[in-house]
Amino acid sequence: MGRAxxxxxxxxxxxxxxxxxxxxxxxxxxxxFEQRVIWDYTPELIEKVADTPGGESLAFCYQCAQCIPVxxxxxxxxxxxxxxxxxxxTGQDLFTSADLWQCTTCMNCLRVCPKEVxxxxxxxxxxEKAVLDGGVPEELQTVFQNTFDYxxxxxxxxxxxxxxxxxxxxxxxxxxPLMKDKKKADILWFVECYPSYHPxxxxxxxxxxxxxxxxxxxxxxxxxxxxxSCDSQRLAGEVGLFExxxxxxxKLFKRYKAKKVMVTDPHALNAFxxxxxxxxxxxxxxxxxxxxxxxxxxxxxxxxxxxYKVTFHDPCYLGRHNGEYEAPRDMLRAxxxxxxxxxxxxxxxxxxxxxxxxxxxxxxxxSDHVTERLSENRVREAVETGAxxxxxxxxxxVSRFEDAVKSTGNEGKLVVRDIVELVVESMGxxxx
Amino acid sequence: xxxxxILIVGGGPAGMEAARGIxxxxxxxxxxxxxxxxxxxxxxxxxxxxxxxxRDASEAMGAMAAAIENRDTVDIRLDSTxxxxxxxxxxxxxxxxxxxxxxxxxxxxxxxxxxFRHFDPGRETQQYGYYEHDDVITLCDLEKMLKAxxxxxxxxxxxxxxxxxxxxxxxxxxxxxxxxxxxxxxxxAAKESxxxxxxxxxxxxxxxxxxxxxxxxxxxxxxxxxxxxYKVNYVKGIATEIVKKGDHLIVRGEDTTMGRPMExxxxxxxxxxxxxxxxxxxxxxxxxxxxQNKYHFIETIDGCxxxxxxxxxxxxxxxxxxxxxxxxxxxxxxxxxxxxAIASLRAKAAAG
Numbered sequence: 047m048g049r050a051x052x053x054x055x056x057x058x059x060x061x062x063x064x065x066x067x068x069x070x071x072x073x074x075x076x077x078x079f080e081q082r083v084i085w086d087y088t089p090e091l092i093e094k095v096a097d098t099p100g101g102e103s104l105a106f107c108y109q110c111a112q113c114i115p116v117x118x119x120x121x122x123x124x125x126x127x128x129x130x131x132x133x134x135x136t137g138q139d140l141f142t143s144a145d146l147w148q149c150t151t152c153m154n155c156l157r158v159c160p161k162e163v164x165x166x167x168x169x170x171x172x173x174e175k176a177v178l179d180g181g182v183p184e185e186l187q188t189v190f191q192n193t194f195d196y197x198x199x200x201x202x203x204x205x206x207x208x209x210x211x212x213x214x215x216x217x218x219x220x221x222x223p224l225m226k227d228k229k230k231a232d233i234l235w236f237v238e239c240y241p242s243y244h245p246x247x248x249x250x251x252x253x254x255x256x257x258x259x260x261x262x263x264x265x266x267x268x269x270x271x272x273x274x275s276c277d278s279q280r281l282a283g284e285v286g287l288f289e290x291x292x293x294x295x296x297k298l299f300k301r302y303k304a305k306k307v308m309v310t311d312p313h314a315l316n317a318f319x320x321x322x323x324x325x326x327x328x329x330x331x332x333x334x335x336x337x338x339x340x341x342x343x344x345x346x347x348x349x350x351x352x353x354y355k356v357t358f359h360d361p362c363y364l365g366r367h368n369g370e371y372e373a374p375r376d377m378l379r380a381x382x383x384x385x386x387x388x389x390x391x392x393x394x395x396x397x398x399x400x401x402x403x404x405x406x407x408x409x410x411x412x413s414d415h416v417t418e419r420l421s422e423n424r425v426r427e428a429v430e431t432g433a434x435x436x437x438x439x440x441x442x443x444v445s446r447f448e449d450a451v452k453s454t455g456n457e458g459k460l461v462v463r464d465i466v467e468l469v470v471e472s473m474g475x476x477x478x
Numbered sequence: 479x480x481x482x483x484i485l486i487v488g489g490g491p492a493g494m495e496a497a498r499g500i501x502x503x504x505x506x507x508x509x510x511x512x513x514x515x516x517x518x519x520x521x522x523x524x525x526x527x528x529x530x531x532x533r534d535a536s537e538a539m540g541a542m543a544a545a546i547e548n549r550d551t552v553d554i555r556l557d558s559t560x561x562x563x564x565x566x567x568x569x570x571x572x573x574x575x576x577x578x579x580x581x582x583x584x585x586x587x588x589x590x591x592x593x594f595r596h597f598d599p600g601r602e603t604q605q606y607g608y609y610e611h612d613d614v615i616t617l618c619d620l621e622k623m624l625k626a627x628x629x630x631x632x633x634x635x636x637x638x639x640x641x642x643x644x645x646x647x648x649x650x651x652x653x654x655x656x657x658x659x660x661x662x663x664x665x666x667a668a669k670e671s672x673x674x675x676x677x678x679x680x681x682x683x684x685x686x687x688x689x690x691x692x693x694x695x696x697x698x699x700x701x702x703x704x705x706x707x708y709k710v711n712y713v714k715g716i717a718t719e720i721v722k723k724g725d726h727l728i729v730r731g732e733d734t735t736m737g738r739p740m741e742x743x744x745x746x747x748x749x750x751x752x753x754x755x756x757x758x759x760x761x762x763x764x765x766x767x768x769x770q771n772k773y774h775f776i777e778t779i780d781g782c783x784x785x786x787x788x789x790x791x792x793x794x795x796x797x798x799x800x801x802x803x804x805x806x807x808x809x810x811x812x813x814x815x816x817x818x819a820i821a822s823l824r825a826k827a828a829a830g
Contacts, residue, residue: 111715112718114734128732158605162653
């Protein structure tokens, strides 16, 4: 039996058995709600958010509801900025509410909001307070701790951050150079955590190393010196951790000379472009690897036609947050035997994989609030297009979507590949 | 000088009403209109019936034009634009170009009645796919069909079975920069919804809105009848996503009163586009040096107590040149502008 929305369970009264004048009239029609009291309408709680630096714009909401249809969490749950405003207005304290942790900061609401209610500012601001008060979901706290202790959210050994390069050597005979040895390179490749440690992230890193090698790019990685860019931890509320790590990385970059920083992870792109400059890190231009490779595809000798129908998932932090929609598509179109099919929700209106803003580490928490994972909803959409490959270019996505392919029973119908893996396959030099 | 004519720029409802007022009071006017006919936006944007009283737009504008045509004291210059203005004492020496030929008009006062333009829904964002989907249209596109007496889906020529209006497109929006309410679109949508229901009785019709702004008599004259008599469905919540699925457009939104998502198939989606300062309003404001507000409408001085006097002595403005206005507002402010312009002529004459 469904619960009435916005009514706390202890305000609902229902007797298991009701007998009136000898007649059993048990049933849900006997459910009683306590009367709503007038002071449930609390301007103070809106003000509490609005008084938090960054939280001001929540108070702008005029309930037009344009955010709700494009909110990816609402598609699988009961969520979105308009609803958050209304709930806060009617007595919910956002600082201690489960609503605080469901936003993936995908920015689709801000795209359509006529009043510029900015969840990208509101969420980290309110979460930061909640983090300081100790009100963080446990699984997220573990990730914060891992990042603090090991420099990466996976809790892997920081010493082994460059261990993946041994696979590049083994598979392709490629020697991935370290900035520590070179001091100077055209491209400083910031690999990030998932591409360094997660097995499927490593697959993409190995492929990208091969591509850089074939192109003869003068590049280097930071290896064991590299630590998480921490953008998602920041958006999840760990602002202190973010600042500490940002200062570390800014100092580290100052040791080396590079023309550009190339990132695998759109979240790192976002941090370097928008957040690090606020902390004094304005000395490097950052690009995503797809932006770097898009114009050099004809130099790669891609001779093997793949014969795949491919659909592409726009990462929120590459597309909406940083305006790059074409580079990944240019890459895919340049690969022989790739037929690109777009999903209905693409580009500016792309659906979110659920990994951003801390969502990557909140799947357990989220399962209490959504009917299916966002990644599952997205995989169903990809399957509907008739594609056999879901191409991605954000390291959060490979693992999320592969899990979703399994859990939605689409194994054998759809595979998830990083774009650079498809490139290397078409070069006829597949890994192992 | 009181014998100088008053220059009126714009031959829409406001300009025509100002000219009539001036002529009726025994003064003379020169009306400069860039199009080849009088009537303004109601005629040139193919309005079918006026909001809120359903008067035939061409007939109503025709009557207004007839009231000033063939009068000795009203000089109507069609296909004409004002290209320069210089002050000559208290007078305005204005260059009017007609088909490449320039002539000079020396006016004692000026009334700017240069109106508005409709917001282009494809300009700022492609949110609603106006240039992508044939069956996504604007209020004006629908007016044109209503005028032609045939409401059909542009994609296939079939009458629609389901049609919806999306309100506040290009209005009340900080990102677009049009923070104001365009004032008329609620009424126009309600009026058009009634006309659609009359013309295509089995077409289910919806209006998605934030607030219905039906002030005064619009409430009982169009809002209530559309809902009560013509069974138009009003749903509080603006749809944001239009996706083509097969033969239909799927409109995704939220019914906020129910707190429920909605996904509704539609044959036609009508975007209720708002008002912006017209190119003519922007150009004439600059040419006559009158102050504009941040939305490029002409600013009138003294707040709500004076709706027609501009920052330049002897220059007045009326109608939608000063901000979103319906026809009622336009003819009212036009009369006020005529009165104040004449008063200004007389005051200068008295001062000698």
